[in-house]
Amino acid sequence: MTDFGKSFQNRKVLVTGHTGFKGAWLSLWLHQLGARVTGYALPPPTNPSLFRLCRIDNILDHHIGDVRDGDSLSRIIDKTKPDFVFHLAAQSLVRASYEKPLETLQTNIMGTANLLAACRYLKKGCAVVVVTSDKCYENREVLTGYRETDPMGGSDPYSASKGCAELVTACWRKSFFKERDNIRIASARAGNVIGGGDWAKDRIVPDCIAALQSGRPIVVRNPEAVRPWQHVLDPLFGYMTLAARLRGRNGQDYCSGWNFGPQAGNSRTVALLVNNIIECWGAGSWRRAGSKSLHEATLLSLDCKKARKELGWRPKWNFPKTVRETTAWYKAWDDGEKDLMKLCIDQIRDFETIRYR
Numbered sequence: 001m002t003d004f005g006k007s008f009q010n011r012k013v014l015v016t017g018h019t020g021f022k023g024a025w026l027s028l029w030l031h032q033l034g035a036r037v038t039g040y041a042l043p044p045p046t047n048p049s050l051f052r053l054c055r056i057d058n059i060l061d062h063h064i065g066d067v068r069d070g071d072s073l074s075r076i077i078d079k080t081k082p083d084f085v086f087h088l089a090a091q092s093l094v095r096a097s098y099e100k101p102l103e104t105l106q107t108n109i110m111g112t113a114n115l116l117a118a119c120r121y122l123k124k125g126c127a128v129v130v131v132t133s134d135k136c137y138e139n140r141e142v143l144t145g146y147r148e149t150d151p152m153g154g155s156d157p158y159s160a161s162k163g164c165a166e167l168v169t170a171c172w173r174k175s176f177f178k179e180r181d182n183i184r185i186a187s188a189r190a191g192n193v194i195g196g197g198d199w200a201k202d203r204i205v206p207d208c209i210a211a212l213q214s215g216r217p218i219v220v221r222n223p224e225a226v227r228p229w230q231h232v233l234d235p236l237f238g239y240m241t242l243a244a245r246l247r248g249r250n251g252q253d254y255c256s257g258w259n260f261g262p263q264a265g266n267s268r269t270v271a272l273l274v275n276n277i278i279e280c281w282g283a284g285s286w287r288r289a290g291s292k293s294l295h296e297a298t299l300l301s302l303d304c305k306k307a308r309k310e311l312g313w314r315p316k317w318n319f320p321k322t323v324r325e326t327t328a329w330y331k332a333w334d335d336g337e338k339d340l341m342k343l344c345i346d347q348i349r350d351f352e353t354i355r356y357r
Helices: 021-032 070-080 094-099 101-119 157-176 204-214 233-247 270-281 305-311 319-334 340-352
Strands: 012-016 036-041 061-064 084-087 126-131 183-190 192-194 218-220 226-231 257-260 267-269 286-288
Touching: 012 021, 012 070, 021 036, 021 233, 021 340, 036 070, 070 101, 084 101, 084 233, 094 101, 094 157, 101 126, 101 157, 101 183, 126 233, 157 183, 157 257, 183 233, 192 319, 204 218, 204 270, 204 319, 218 270, 226 233, 226 270, 226 319, 233 257, 233 305, 233 340, 257 305, 267 270, 270 286, 270 319, 319 340
Parallel strands: 012 036, 012 084, 036 061, 084 126, 126 183, 183 257, 192 226, 218 286
Antiparallel strands: 226 267
């Protein structure tokens, strides 16, 4: 028995962005739940990658494609006829959005529009979860967490693209699916996600691991920045909880935006995260970056009362557990562990053993 019962067993599930860090974890978890998973994404964005190390292509129907190609995406959706869609395909890096602003906007906005446009022609019931980001909100650097009713915004191309993706999702839901009870669409916003198998450029945990492996000090751009750190399994747990509710009785009640942030105590500074990783690794040091960084928010957190109250969801792993499990994964990889899929499955099963309902 899992938190989702048999919601995904023998169900057809399309995951866009399945070759990425979160998409690979989600695809593996869905497979463990008995789902028939189809993936649509660009090739793995990093080398190494969780997708390749865990041989995710062996457990799903793997398709290489770009969400900006509406015709190709539409053909996959028509062929798959999914019961669930998890839309994770995105340009997901703030700093990269400064280097490739148009690509970021095209992927994150038009890619979302292409997916929703294709879903209009499904003749069967389907639950669609569009994954955006906590950075979709207009950031006022306030102490209180952002609620789902707060305005969208963004002072960098990435954040702006995620705010626009939320607006596009709400637009399609109200314009084209309001009268169609069988197509149910919601959006999900998560915080700063960490976990084993992330090698994305300019992310703090991959930067830490690369420095620790080489014996160099970790270079930290913005050590005072406060972020809502959460293990990748926590928001994925939220996305799947939301999807299961969308497919259930009164599913239309859940067609809106949802925050899936960490426990309140998980909002910590970057410096504290780095110090904890060093402690778990058993060696290492860090220093502040010398050059001026591009603009990044100093303070950002989410208010998740809605998900707690209406979905019965709350995060399972606290900050120390999140850091321990993340660092342990990379330590195993660094030590030459070959069966990293089993390691991921073991962490998923450990996560599933925590019950609070």
